[in-house]
Every structure is written in C-alpha cells, then in structure tokens.
Amino acid sequence: MEPAIAFRDVSYGIRGKEVLRHFDLEVAAGETLVLLGRSGSGKTTALKMVNALLTPISGDVYVEGKPTREWDPILLRRRIGYVIQEAGLFPHYTVARNVAVVPQLLGWERDRIDARVDDLLSRVGLPPEEFRSRYPRELSGGQRQRVGVARALAAEPSLLLMDEPFGALDPVTRRDLQLEFLALRSTWTKTSLFVTHDVREALALATRIALLHGGRLEIVATPREFLAEKSGEARIFLAALEDLPEA
C-alpha cells in the first residue's frame, strides 16, 4: 500500500544552518509514528513540511502520493488535523467556534457543524452544554488542549499532525490526555505523526518511533525494538529514562 506520508531525500536549512539532512521516512496509513529527538534535532521541521508550513530545500515530501509542492497548500492543510503545544486556540472565539473553524472554511451546513462540535466535545471529555460557549481563557491548560484535539479532528481528516501537544501540561493531566489519545485512536483509522522529546510518551503512544539526531534520522523502530537498542542516541534517551526513580 502507498504510504500516507513519505519523505524522500529531504533537506532543509535556515540561514545556512542545516536543520534536516537527506531525510527519508515512510509513514504507513493508520500508524502513529512518533518523531523523537532533542531540541533542534529537526523533528518539528519535518512535521511542518507535511502540511506545507515549510517547503524542503531539496527532496520532496509526499502526502497521499503527491508531493506537497504540487498540492494547493490551502486545500492540503484543510485535510490535515494539526495540534500544537499550548493549543493555539483563537482567544476571541468560543470553544464551539474554535472547533468549527475548518468545517466552516469547508462550507459545511450550520446544523452539521453544530452536531459535529457537540459530538467531538463529548468525545474529548468536555460536556458540550457546559463548554460550548466558554472562551479559551476560561479553560485550564488540559481543557484547552482537549479543545485543540477536537479542533484538529473536526473536519474528519485522515491525517493528524501533533507537535508536542501535551508538552506544556502537568504530568498528571499529560498522562490523562495520553490515555485518552490511545482510547480515541482505537476508534479511528487515522494516520498520526507525533513530535515529542519525551521518550516515555514516545514509547507509550507510538506504533513506530523515528529517532532524529542533528537533522538526521538515526533509527526507526517499534517501541519494543527501541527499548532493546544498545547504542547511539537511543541509548542516551533510554538512559535518561532510567536515571529517574520509577513512577
């Protein structure tokens, strides 16, 4: 089967500094691939190429078999759900309007949007009658992030990009959201590309982990294989895990 996303010899740099070098990676339809790496490893850069927020200097990123250069970026982005740290909700929109953004851009009918918003809010654990008309500033960090997830799912994208979505949350709330993400995932067939620097999160959520180091892909492995890694950057990440007292 054709991969949902494919990076083919992708390089990227800003101001002469190479951020991503000859990056090759295929993301299979339906999997949750976690891009793991330290700050500056190029993982967010790779993610942002998928919805054409960034364009490779050389090489191509294929989404559903078509290079992002050939996609109309506006149409491409409306087909892809995007969740970022701190959610990036529109502060002047209510929760319901925030979730409705992409369906509205796509010109859905009012009734269909309302039903979809209520459905999604319940699915991310926010009772619609209580949360629909609130503003982002009236929510906790965890609630905002739930709205962010609902917003990304609103237009039923088959592809989901998540850039450290739970990074700014306290550990307890983060754990809750990770578990809910796993529960949600069991109900869908979406492909997710998930960026994190938290190896624990990567092991918990990934079907496969792609480890980036200094703009290069170091290994791609299932969580089980990753745990068995004996050398390189993977070992450094695992060591960081072991240094901590077990939770």
Next chain:
Amino acid sequence: MPATLAHEIAELTGEHIVLVAVALSIASLIGIPTGISLTRKEAWRGAVLGITNVVQTIPSLALFGFLIPLPFIGGIGKRTAVVALVLYALLPILRNTLTGILGVDPAVVESAVAMGMTDRQRLFRVELPLAAPTILAGVRIAAVTTIGTATIAAAVGGGGLGVFIFRGLASVDSSEILAGAVPAALLALAADGGLGWIERRFARP
C-alpha cells in the same frame, strides 16, 4: 459670558471637530491599510516608518508653513490644515496597526495558517479582531494629539478653536486664549475617554 462669545465658541468648536474628524478619517483610511501591508512586506517597513517618523518631528507651525506654497495640497485654508493634520495622525495609527498585528500570538497565527485559512481569512478573522484594541489605541492617541495640533491650523486659515488663540495672542488677551484652549482641552479629554471606552469594549470578546 456674552451670548455672541458663547455662539462663537460653539461655532468654532464645531469647525474644530469637523477638521479633526476629517483628518482622522483620512489618516485611518491611509494608515490602517498601509500598516496591514507592512506586516506582509518586511522590506518596506523601515523606510515607511522612517518617513512617518521624520514627518512627526517637523514642528507643526513649520509644517503648515511648508505646505502653503505647494499646489493642490497647500495654500491658505482648510485643505492645507487637513493635509498637515493627516500627516501627524498617520504615525500613531500606522505604527499601532503594525505592532498590533505583529503582536498577535505566533501560535495563534500558525494555527490559522495550518488550518487552511487564506491570507485574507487570516487577516479578517484572526489578526484584525485580535489587533483591534491596539489599532484603536493608535487612533485614540492620534485623536488627542490632532485636537491639540489643530489649534495651529488657524495660522493657515483652517479655522477652529485656534482662531481664538491666535486672536488672543495678537491682542494679548488671555481670556480669548482661554476661550480657545479650554474647549480644545475638553474635546481632547472627551475623545480620550470615548475612544478609550470603545477600545475596552473591543478588548473583551
């Protein structure tokens, strides 16, 4: 206060308000779109802000003087006054539009782009609503300073409350000066209060 004086104060205050309102409207119509386009064209930012900054530093009486010999925009009368006032009002409006839009949380702007908004949708649905309080603050600052500067418009035959002030200066009559200065000050306070109120309304979603 004699009835003729009260009548004259009312008349010149009206003239003053019209002068300021016309200048502010034109300055907003130029300044806000220019400010918006500068958020898209980083290369022009320095030059345009530089020019408006320089205009701001020209003493107002001198600026009115410079305009008098110019064709079309100059001469003696209201038109010259309006042109000068627009030039002064432009900077705060332009600068606040620019900083207001550039000040929108980058995560919010990135979300707007990543959700597939066109540039126009991003501007009208996200950036302008969120920058509105800052833009309005620019208009408020421009309004208050224009009300003051407009008193000098009388020097080029622009009318308004400055007529009292110049007449009072010529005849060394401080009550005439006050007849111009006090209403001008009250106007400035009213504009500041009124626009400040609107600004706060916009700050709340």
